Amino acid sequence: MKTKGLGEFEELVLLAVCILEGEAYGISVKREVEKHSGRSILLGAVHITLYRLQDKGLLQSEMGGNTAKRGDRRKRLFEVTAAGMKQLHAAQDVRQKMWQLIPQLKPSL
């Protein structure tokens, strides 16, 4: 069941990773998505999605710096791959095209 397109949540996560530019790990992504979408998300959902995207080759990751706040544990920093960028653009293109096909909206009463 290899789906081609991006799910809605996947897209949000991918965008958040782009925004965070090398500072993207579980919690920062969660915060970013929450900030923009206005809904609260479980940490696990973010993790699962990050890994799924990595499996699909849309993200790549490496272990990053540790802080005392994390009990001296390193975090995994995610970065968008070229394929990921392409997917995002493709998704946006689809939307753009479809938006343009909507008949001009008439001003409401």
Added chain:
Amino acid sequence: MAIDPSIKAEFVMPPIKKPKPPSLANWLASKFINESLIEEFFGDLLEIYQERISTKGKFYAKLMYWVDVLHLLIGFTSLHLFNHQNNPTIMFKHYLIVATRNITRNKGYSVINVLGLAVGMGVCLLILQFIYFESSYDHFHPDAQNTYRITQRPVRNGETIRLDIFHTYAFGEKVKETIPEVRNTVRIHPVPQDGIVVITNPIDSRRFFENGVWYVDSTFFQMFDFPLLYGSKESALSEKHNIIITEQIAIKYFGDSDPLGKSLKISGGSLSGDFTIEGVLKKLPENSHLQFDFLLPMSFLLTHYGAYVRSDGWGWQNFLTYITLHKPADTEGVTNKLDKIIDTYLGEKLAESNTVIKTGLQPLVDIHLLYDYEGGDRNNHNIWFFSVIAIFILLIAWINYINLSTAQAIHRAKEVGIRKSIGAYRKQLISQFLFESFLINGIAVIISIGFVFVLLPFVNNIIGKELEFTVLHNARFWVGLTTVFFFGSICSGIYPAFVLSSFKPSSVLKSVNLNPRRGFSLRKGLVAFQFLTSLFLISGTYLVYKQIIFMKNQDLGIDMEQILIVPGPRVILDGDREVLESKYQVFKSSLAQHHSIVAVTGTSNVPGKGAIWTGDMRKLGDPIDRDVLGDAVLVDVNFTDTYDFNFIAGGPFNEEMESFSAVIINEVAVKTFGLGSPLEALNESIILSGLDTMKVHGVVKNVHWSSLRDAHMPTIFGLEHSFNAHFSIKMNTSALPETLAHVESAYHEAFPDDPFNYYFLDDEFNRQYQADVEFGNMFSAFTALAIFIACIGLFALVSFSATLRIKEIGIRKVLGANIRNLMLLLSREYLFLLLIANLLAIPLIIFGARSWLENYAFRINLAPDLFIIPALVLALISFMTVSYRTYFSAKANPVDSLRKE
């Protein structure tokens, strides 16, 4: 141990550094999630946890931590399952859908199924936790596996006389010096047997009776791991006048203020002195057989209690001795060496009485489970009984599942027929039904864990212990739980799976006339088995309570309800003897003046509190190897009057007789010492421990001086005019408050520096049966649960067969059957099963009851009511269960049932 209940308040603890996330959640995650992912997950989790604590509070943070961990667990363990979709996974997904549809369609039965299983497993887990706790005693000490308690058995003429855990002072010393395998030893000396000292806080002069006072070697903390809150383990016992107290004692005496460096005054004859607090122990873990309140250095005891060092320390046996070996050495070799030490130093003296002493080693970790306080074997039937109950309850729950799923077969028959006709193999159908069984059992397991958390406080209440659900941290527990889960799912699923998958598509699809009694004989058998176990449990409960009531109501030969006990003074013991005796006289005579007080006596011990001394006694003139073990209690002249002892021969002591010159003995003593008839006994004397000789002055009837668990001991009541460890006051209880006030004021007048305390003898005596009462409570609670599970199963089964026969009932009703006939028709088979179960239960009950009652020297007889009452109870309960349902089926209007066709 007298601990004031008001000391529950939190002790001032050193501030905690940082809130820790739930360790159990971490542990769980680390077991299931890939190691390479753990680091970042834990990092993220901790980060968000800290943040949540500061914004939303600890509870919320903890809760969300769990949610996150479980989410990650589920996410990362099932991720791979659904990543690659092939036939079996799709099939399982389909089974899941079908199963959930089935569960929701028959909500009632599903709830009963899951609830029954969950309660059953929950009880199992509780019992498992209890067993785990009971077997965890003293495992936390540093070298617990190599630590032993030394026992000794004097063997005379090849016959063991008794088992003892107390040794001489010098013995422990020599053990360490001469046996190379021994790495460390510690001697413990509890306060001498008359037991109690008064401890005073000099600042505000508050004083309490205390008996958890131990004198220990400085090696105590090297061998036993009791953490200190304040003070250092190395130096806390180094000075003669140091004392270590526990957290609770610190609160009791000093409240919130820092106890370190403060002093406490101990009053109790030669043990009196002022001590400086050099250490405060954290509350002792409950799972240790070593329980005490105060620790004092051994050096103090030795300098203040001269008797112990006389004859080079080989005279008195009052020291518990524990040793740690270097490595798991052969214990037999060590005991041989221990025997040799005793032989070297005491052999000559022992040879006079033809005695040798054989030592033994009791592993520290086994002491709680296998041995009692005196060192003898402990009959630890409780654990065994509870395990059996746990298995019974689980079986009952599984039987419910089997019964209900086979009874529901008719609903699934069409499904099976269609599956088969479109090509399902029987194997696939079996795996489908097994899958459902796994699903239901799995839900039940999860609920049962929650169930344990809810029930644990109640169980703690019943058994009087502070169990926590710690077993969750134990890997073996999870293995066990998984085994039970798999075993249960397969056992309860396999039979229904085979029955359901065996339907022939041609017959089930053609007509609805599937024989509903299919598999009925097995179902009958299972129901009968449920009845049987229920009966067994009910009669067990009945038996336990009957024995307890018997023990409490038995005529003890002493009228305990009228006797008030007041512990004797301790502080005044420090003063000189003549003053002391005159004060006793003042107290006694001022009591005697009161009109409600009948008699007063001062004794070393009171019923239920043992003897001052237990040791070798024999008839004067008998050879030394005729020594037998007897109890000695010291009493004054008013003793026999106060306790209303019935004399068979001789009479009470009188004032003119000298202390330690005469004894009154009981019937058992006459017999065991070989004194002939009671009258002949009056001409004889008893010799104690080869030293003191006392003339027999009277013979009294046997009384129950100790718990009815124990047989009558040969007992001598020796005359001592002023050994007033306890005052027993016989009184007329009609004007109690006024009399008590009089006793108290008289006491304070005579002994102004001592605390006043009192209790009624019957309350204290019955406290000996506390353990039995707790056992009974736990037994009955589990029995109730077992019956509850069996009942809901029975109810579901009856309602099911009633729905199957709804047409039959309708037709019968139309033809003139009345409600009573119909109810009988529907319940008849269950009554028959109940009867069979009753017959089968009788031998089981007899066997179980016999083996349990063997613990009691005085016990009830096995009477038929042991079978009849449980049978009636169960008949009543199951009748109510069945009739509730059958009544409604029988009452239904036949039009409703016959109309639909």
